[in-house]
Amino acid sequence: MSAPLTDTTSANTPNALLITGASILGGDVADVLVVDGVIAAVGEIPADAAAGAEVIDAAGLVALPGLVDLHTHLREPGREDAETVVTGSRAAAVGGYTAVLAMANTNPVTDTAEAAERVFDLGVKAGLVQVQPVGAVTKGLAGEELAELGLMHRSRAGVTVFSDDGKCVHDSRVMRRALEYVKAFGGVISQHSQDPHLAGSTSCCHEGEVSGRLGLPGWPGVAEEVIVARDVMLARHTNSRLHVAHVSTAGSVEIIRWAKSLGIDVTAEVTPHHLLLTTDLLEGYDPVYKVNPPLRPAEDVLALRAALADGTIDAVATDHAPHARHDKEHAFVDAAFGMLGLETALAVVRTAMGDDFTWADIARVMSQNPAKIAGLAGQGGTLAVGEPAHLTLVDPEAEVTVDRADSVSLSRNNPWHGRSVVSRVLHTIYNGTVTVRDGKLD
Ligand SMILES: NC(=O)N[C@@H](CC(=O)O)C(=O)O
Numbered sequence: 001m002s003a004p005l006t007d008t009t010s011a012n013t014p015n016a017l018l019i020t021g022a023s024i025l026g027g028d029v030a031d032v033l034v035v036d037g038v039i040a041a042v043g044e045i046p047a048d049a050a051a052g053a054e055v056i057d058a059a060g061l062v063a064l065p066g067l068v069d070l071h072t073h074l075r076e077p078g079r080e081d082a083e084t085v086v087t088g089s090r091a092a093a094v095g096g097y098t099a100v101l102a103m104a105n106t107n108p109v110t111d112t113a114e115a116a117e118r119v120f121d122l123g124v125k126a127g128l129v130q131v132q133p134v135g136a137v138t139k140g141l142a143g144e145e146l147a148e149l150g151l152m153h154r155s156r157a158g159v160t161v162f163s164d165d166g167k168c169v170h171d172s173r174v175m176r177r178a179l180e181y182v183k184a185f186g187g188v189i190s191q192h193s194q195d196p197h198l199a200g201s202t203s204c205c206h207e208g209e210v211s212g213r214l215g216l217p218g219w220p221g222v223a224e225e226v227i228v229a230r231d232v233m234l235a236r237h238t239n240s241r242l243h244v245a246h247v248s249t250a251g252s253v254e255i256i257r258w259a260k261s262l263g264i265d266v267t268a269e270v271t272p273h274h275l276l277l278t279t280d281l282l283e284g285y286d287p288v289y290k291v292n293p294p295l296r297p298a299e300d301v302l303a304l305r306a307a308l309a310d311g312t313i314d315a316v317a318t319d320h321a322p323h324a325r326h327d328k329e330h331a332f333v334d335a336a337f338g339m340l341g342l343e344t345a346l347a348v349v350r351t352a353m354g355d356d357f358t359w360a361d362i363a364r365v366m367s368q369n370p371a372k373i374a375g376l377a378g379q380g381g382t383l384a385v386g387e388p389a390h391l392t393l394v395d396p397e398a399e400v401t402v403d404r405a406d407s408v409s410l411s412r413n414n415p416w417h418g419r420s421v422v423s424r425v426l427h428t429i430y431n432g433t434v435t436v437r438d439g440k441l442d
């Protein structure tokens with residue numbers, strides 16, 4: 001663990017940050033010295049070796065690699081009343097994130113190199129996290145003609161993840177072509193798995209006893225599973241890479257487990273809300289619980305937790321989906337789908353998964369695996385010497401009652417309002433710069 005100080009970890013540099021006494025990924029306690037945005041030393045660092053450094057006292061805190069979100073809706077361009085790249089980056093930093101993948105279902109859609117570069121540049125300008133654009137699979141998310149996948153990849157934005165999220169790429173031929181196309185440059189298709197005939201646009205509640213009683217149009221688990229099953233077969237056929245977004249059913253878990261056992265190149269994510277919230281919350285018809293895919297019964301939730309623990313599901317992704325009041329505060333059937341997630345994700349995962357799921361496990365599913373899936377160099381590290389300094393410092397014992405008024409997001413569709421969760425992100429460091437201190441934007 002301890003690394004010797006070398007001459008390059010020079011003391012008396014104004015660009016130094018010394019984090020003292022943190023438990024590294026929940027293990028050994030060490031100091032971390034950051035110089036010029038890079039982790040320069042980890043171990044016991046004598047104060048005089050870091051003279052002039054800004055000091056963060058991290059006694060009792062857990063140090064994690066900065067979190068990476070594979071699935072964020074930033075809403076810019078087009079719906080800047082719900083979120084912008086700046087406000088979404090703020091929410092990400094507060095949540096302990098140092099990188100987010102910005103979904104393509106904006107207006108206009110991110111389906112060209114120019115559009116991807118625009119989002120990328122807005123992220124650089126905001127400067128709080130790495131904002132990596134996701135490219136659309138099809139033009140206008142219409143599901144018909146492939147978007148400029150190669151041009152988006154070769155652009156300054158360097159897009160590697162493609163998704164029509166919000167919509168499913170439901171035409172098998174189009175999905176096959178997309179998988180073939182991205183294979184050439186190591187890209188991946190992230191699929192929103194929803195058969196539009198089994199679960200149409202009005203389907204807004206898990207199909208089962210609760211939907212029957214409430215009289216809400218049902219969205220059966222099989223509408224997800226048939227697409228997951230088809231897509232893993234297409235991934236096998238094309239020898240290309242598939243990522244399954246927001247897995248919500250035990251059946252999808254079984255298919256993914258089977259596909260992985262055959263060596264099919266598939267990865268999967270689960271949202272924090274699908275790890276903790278269940279269908280019965282819809283009893284009060286509160287649209288804050290309306291989300292795609294819908295909240296499922298407890299059996300599914302338990303299967304998702306088990307799959308995250310055993311590695312069948314690789315990552316937690318927030319699907320942070322901010323919506324303006326005038327889109328969300330309607331009768332249940334008319335309200336927009338989606339809920340906030342960035343600021344609460346880590347605590348919700350900790351609360352849902354319990355202590356047996358270690359901090360090293362959390363680092364794996366919320367930072368390292370997402371960075372690997374998205375091909376983000378320098379993110380998702382292990383806090384080793386020489387890595388870019390993307391870090392999150394967490395109070396593991398804090399009990400927090402979420403208040404939606406505290407959010408730095410522009411939107412308020414927060415399903416965690418009033419709930420108690422365990423653990424709290426205190427400090428976030430992006431590229432050696434403190435973006436969040438004591439839970440507040442710096
Ligand atoms: N998850 C949601 O309910 N909504 C997302 C779209 C999506 O992730 O499918 C949105 O863009 O609002």
Ligand SMILES: [Zn+2]
Pocket residue numbers: 165166167192245246292293
């Ligand atoms: Zn989706």
Ligand SMILES: [Zn+2]
Pocket residue numbers: 071073103165166319321
């Ligand atoms: Zn989404």
